[in-house]
Amino acid sequence: MTVSRSRSPPVTVITDKKSFRKAIPILASDRARLPKLLAKLTPVQRRWTETAGFEGAANTHTIVPDEQGGAAMVLAGVRDADDVWALANLPLKLPAGRYELGKGPLTIPADNAAFSWALGSYKFAKYRKSGRVPAELQVEDSTKVVLALQCAEAQRLVRDLVNTPTEDMGPEHLANAAREQARQFGGKYREWVGEQLLAENFPAIHAVGRAAAPDRQPRLIEITWGNPKNPKLAVVGKGVCFDTGGLDIKGAEGMRLMKKDMGGAAHALALARLIMQRKLPIRLHMLIPAVENNISSNSYRPGDVIKTRAGHHIEIHNTDAEGRVVLCDALAYAVEQKPKTIIDFATLTGAARVALGPELPALFCNDDKLAARFEKAALTLEDPMWRMPLWRNYRRFFDSDIADFTNSGRGGFAGAITAALFLDYFVPSEVSWAHFDVYSWNDVSRPGRPLGGEMQGLRAVLASIS
Ligand SMILES: [Zn+2]
Numbered sequence: 001m002t003v004s005r006s007r008s009p010p011v012t013v014i015t016d017k018k019s020f021r022k023a024i025p026i027l028a029s030d031r032a033r034l035p036k037l038l039a040k041l042t043p044v045q046r047r048w049t050e051t052a053g054f055e056g057a058a059n060t061h062t063i064v065p066d067e068q069g070g071a072a073m074v075l076a077g078v079r080d081a082d083d084v085w086a087l088a089n090l091p092l093k094l095p096a097g098r099y100e101l102g103k104g105p106l107t108i109p110a111d112n113a114a115f116s117w118a119l120g121s122y123k124f125a126k127y128r129k130s131g132r133v134p135a136e137l138q139v140e141d142s143t144k145v146v147l148a149l150q151c152a153e154a155q156r157l158v159r160d161l162v163n164t165p166t167e168d169m170g171p172e173h174l175a176n177a178a179r180e181q182a183r184q185f186g187g188k189y190r191e192w193v194g195e196q197l198l199a200e201n202f203p204a205i206h207a208v209g210r211a212a213a214p215d216r217q218p219r220l221i222e223i224t225w226g227n228p229k230n231p232k233l234a235v236v237g238k239g240v241c242f243d244t245g246g247l248d249i250k251g252a253e254g255m256r257l258m259k260k261d262m263g264g265a266a267h268a269l270a271l272a273r274l275i276m277q278r279k280l281p282i283r284l285h286m287l288i289p290a291v292e293n294n295i296s297s298n299s300y301r302p303g304d305v306i307k308t309r310a311g312h313h314i315e316i317h318n319t320d321a322e323g324r325v326v327l328c329d330a331l332a333y334a335v336e337q338k339p340k341t342i343i344d345f346a347t348l349t350g351a352a353r354v355a356l357g358p359e360l361p362a363l364f365c366n367d368d369k370l371a372a373r374f375e376k377a378a379l380t381l382e383d384p385m386w387r388m389p390l391w392r393n394y395r396r397f398f399d400s401d402i403a404d405f406t407n408s409g410r411g412g413f414a415g416a417i418t419a420a421l422f423l424d425y426f427v428p429s430e431v432s433w434a435h436f437d438v439y440s441w442n443d444v445s446r447p448g449r450p451l452g453g454e455m456q457g458l459r460a461v462l463a464s465i466s
């Protein structure tokens with residue numbers, strides 16, 4: 001299998017044996033095992049390693065020459081044999097050419113090698129020439145390698161969707177991406193757009209998105225797939241393609257990255273893709289409420305009361321707490337289909353970032369067993385998350401004088417928890433439900449994880465439901 005996508009440079013992991021050719025071996029080591037590795041080299045090569053200052057530190061490397069001055073091997077410093085990002089630093093640093101895993105003191109599993117290489121090759125190149133071509137890695141195909149490359153492909157998809165500016169990633173663009181994915185894997189696609197949302201009783205999605213331009217009308221995007229007899233899983237993603245904050249407008253700094261407020265939708269699409277691609281024994285129901293939270297004379301207002309699909313009246317305390325408002329109609333619709341499990345992803349609150357920072361999605365879950373599975377997979381797969389409490393006493397923060405409850409907690413305490421509690425109103429306790437408050441963004445570049453859009457927690461979720 002050779003994976004390539006048109007937008008970014010091709011993923012250069014080759015697993016088709018017929019395409020294998022002579023390749024430069026990569027020998028992995030940590031600091032402690034380096035002497036063992038050096039002992040196998042010629043004196044000149046050892047001397048070269050010293051000259052190059054290679055000490056086996058993670059994410060460093062050196063090319064060791066043969067007697068003719070060609071490349072004999074690459075020595076790669078790796079944290080340890082379990083590092084899922086083991087080779088991520090190499091594809092864009094090594095000279096273009098073909099490489100393979102060699103026998104070093106550390107054995108890098110082929111799936112981690114493939115995964116880290118595929119993501120180490122990623123650059124978002126839609127709007128400029130991507131520069132150099134990444135180096136290629138050839139690894140033997142296996143079930144695990146296929147999974148690793150499918151996960152990497154999903155991760156590149158999330159990054160592409162999130163990195164694309166709003167002008168090219170509005171509600172309609174998201175819909176097109178979903179429609180194309182449904183077509184590719186035999187899912188059934190459906191959508192409700194603009195006034196249809198009112199006619200079919202999705203009033204909250206319409207209220208948030210109605211102020212957007214006529215060609216950027218709010219919509220609900222749906223993919224259904226799989227044998228109806230299989231356990232039903234609803235996957236829901238917040239698709240706020242841009243969040244100005246609405247009439248409670250954000251400041252310039254808070255608005256700057258708001259093209260990424262559809263990160264939850266990108267996660268939902270990626271998870272749906274993996275479920276369909278891997279033909280999991282699941283009845284999939286994917287939903288994305290896609291809107292632009294914009295400003296116009298018909299914007300929804302602070303103090304307005306909106307009737308939701310589930311029948312609750314909510315008083316809008318703050319128009320910038322719009323994600324939960326569009327999600328509540330999607331959740332209500334998901335619940336009507338009687339799913340066993342609902343998983344939602346949303347770039348929902350700044351409070352989750354204050355609590356956990358950019359690298360840890362906040363997990364809220366009404367099912368301890370499901371949460372435990374997620375947390376275990378998160379550790380094993382280096383796809384971290386942190387569980388936070390659905391502390392229902394804080395429902396008092398939503399007290400409204402004129403409606404059933406408000407859309408954002410008063411007082412500003414526990415913002416990530418109260419956002420999750422708002423969603424909790426719409427999911428009955430007999431449905432297993434997990435809510436991920438994700439950042440969907442890398443604030444800094446690390447090997448394999450460049451600054452920009454990011455997929456978080458999803459590999460762990462996939463492993464838990466497979
Ligand atoms: Zn907002």
